[in-house]
Amino acid sequence: MSLKLYNTLTRKIEEFTPLQQGKVGMYSCGPTVYSHPHIGNFRSFLVADLLKRFLEFKGLKVTHIMNITDVGHLVDDADEGADKLEEAAKKQKKDPLEIAKFYTESFLEASKLLNIKSPDKYPKATEHIKEMIDMIKILVDKGYAYVVGNNVYYDVTKFANYGQLSGNTLDDLNAGARIEVNQEKKNPQDFALWKHDTKHLQQWDSPWGKGFPGWHIECSAMSSKYLGAEFDIHTGGEDNIFPHHECEIAQSEAASGKKFVHYWLHTHFLLFDGEKMSKSKGNLYTIQELLDKGFKKNAIRYSLISSHYRQNYNFTFDGLKAAEQAIDKIQQCVLLLTDLRGNKKEGKIREQLQKLASNCLTEFENALSDDLNISKALAVCFDFIREVNKASDMNSAEAAVMLDTINKIDSVLGVLETIDKEVPDNIKELAEKRKTAKLGKYWKIADDVRAEIMALGWTIEDTPDGGCRFKRREET
Numbered sequence: 001m002s003l004k005l006y007n008t009l010t011r012k013i014e015e016f017t018p019l020q021q022g023k024v025g026m027y028s029c030g031p032t033v034y035s036h037p038h039i040g041n042f043r044s045f046l047v048a049d050l051l052k053r054f055l056e057f058k059g060l061k062v063t064h065i066m067n068i069t070d071v072g073h074l075v076d077d078a079d080e081g082a083d084k085l086e087e088a089a090k091k092q093k094k095d096p097l098e099i100a101k102f103y104t105e106s107f108l109e110a111s112k113l114l115n116i117k118s119p120d121k122y123p124k125a126t127e128h129i130k131e132m133i134d135m136i137k138i139l140v141d142k143g144y145a146y147v148v149g150n151n152v153y154y155d156v157t158k159f160a161n162y163g164q165l166s167g168n169t170l171d172d173l174n175a176g177a178r179i180e181v182n183q184e185k186k187n188p189q190d191f192a193l194w195k196h197d198t199k200h201l202q203q204w205d206s207p208w209g210k211g212f213p214g215w216h217i218e219c220s221a222m223s224s225k226y227l228g229a230e231f232d233i234h235t236g237g238e239d240n241i242f243p244h245h246e247c248e249i250a251q252s253e254a255a256s257g258k259k260f261v262h263y264w265l266h267t268h269f270l271l272f273d274g275e276k277m278s279k280s281k282g283n284l285y286t287i288q289e290l291l292d293k294g295f296k297k298n299a300i301r302y303s304l305i306s307s308h309y310r311q312n313y314n315f316t317f318d319g320l321k322a323a324e325q326a327i328d329k330i331q332q333c334v335l336l337l338t339d340l341r342g343n344k345k346e347g348k349i350r351e352q353l354q355k356l357a358s359n360c361l362t363e364f365e366n367a368l369s370d371d372l373n374i375s376k377a378l379a380v381c382f383d384f385i386r387e388v389n390k391a392s393d394m395n396s397a398e399a400a401v402m403l404d405t406i407n408k409i410d411s412v413l414g415v416l417e418t419i420d421k422e423v424p425d426n427i428k429e430l431a432e433k434r435k436t437a438k439l440g441k442y443w444k445i446a447d448d449v450r451a452e453i454m455a456l457g458w459t460i461e462d463t464p465d466g467g468c469r470f471k472r473r474e475e476t
């Protein structure tokens with residue numbers, strides 16, 4: 001089944017056709033690195049990861065770029081207020097770059113814990129000032145932008161499609177606009193591309209004097225550098241639709257004369273107690289805080305991907321506990337299959353089991369092809385597990401096919417990364433040694449061997465049938 005996605009731009013579910021057959025260019029708005037990212041941010045990043053993994057599952061080659069915003073994102077998302085990084089730097093009496101470095105590391109660390117596949121590049125805004133200046137120059141030359149003193153603004157009235165993504169019209173926006181404090185702008189909705197502010201801690205030379213870039217221009221400049229002026233998919237949280245993505249379209253399409261992005265995908269908010277989780281409200285949890293409460297990293301990942309991206313998800317601890325139980329069910333099934341695969345029972349694969357596996361993969365793919373219907377995809381996965389658990393008389397070849405099916409599903413879900421998929425030979429040999437020691441009642445030797453297995457990063461559990469199961473030990 002072909003992939004269908006809801007495109008915010010057209011407000012329709014559309015069939016996904018990449019610009020280049022077999023390849024996908026995808027850009028995701030990344031974190032503003034002025035504090036630890038919260039699980040709401042990660043819901044958006046995980047949806048991008050889920051989509052990317054699913055595109056790869058379907059055999060497409062994805063080039064994925066996620067920016068790091070380390071300058072220019074102002075407190076109110078528009079043109080007024082303090083730069084979020086500057087504010088944090090001043091509060092902590094540190095250099096903005098130090099702040100950025102610290103929280104970028106925090107973000108990367110948490111992304112790794114959540115098993116988010118690294119994008120091909122994490123470009124930083126402060127390392128692409130030249131590209132931004134070049135794009136602003138083009139916009140000025142083409143008449144889309146104007147210079148007032150040392151500031152440059154984008155004239156929204158020059159771009160006929162302004163408002164297309166968000167559904168806003170300039171009339172409506174102007175009617176609801178606050179009293180404009182900035183007299184330099186020709187129109188209230190014009191936005192800054194380059195700002196002059198002598199108090200700003202980060203300053204660069206430009207044709208318009210010293211200053212710093214606006215937030216929106218960074219994503220236009222960096223996406224075109226790494227993916228070209230026209231590419232397939234752009235993701236972000238729903239609050240990015242306006243003004244950020246609306247402005248990105250205006251800048252990029254005016255500069256290149258091409259259609260910027262073909263499919264816009266926006267993740268709805270993660271809520272806590274019914275309210276958007278956000279840094280400004282302070283109603284947030286970081287990954288580390290949840291780990292400190294004893295929750296497992298793969299349960300956090302599971303809970304954040306397990307509801308549809310176009311619905312709000314109300315975060316609860318009960319939801320996290322349910323995620324742990326769900327993962328446990330999959331893991332137990334993997335352990336059972338690992339045992340069965342290693343057994344001596346040989347034979348051909350029974351047709352009904354072959355069918356069970358192939359139907360599962362087809363249905364799983366169909367569910368996610370339907371605008372990432374994750375609930376359906378998970379239901380398919382658990383139906384499969386229920387059937388597998390019933391067939392405990394499987395031979396080794398059958399168990400291998402079932403295991404392969406779960407591993408293919410997990411290449412998209414990404415929740416089983418820490419579990420045994422292939423037990424190395426040296427661990428198996430040590431297990432044999434331990435078994436012999438136990439049979440001979442050499443308990444001390446058996447305990448020492450178990451300790452050796454543990455030291456190599458594995459745990460071993462005895463099963464009621466006299467066999468054993470292996471698990472890779474959690475890294476955290």
Ligand code: AMP
Binds near residue numbers: 030041043240267
């Ligand atoms: P920021 O670090 O503020 O630039 O946000 C990074 C990403 O997280 C953006 O794509 C936001 O739209 C997204 N985001 C922020 N809060 C939430 C939330 N509560 N739920 C889902 N996504 C969010």
Ligand code: ZN
Binds near residue numbers: 028029030067219244
């Ligand atoms: Zn962005």
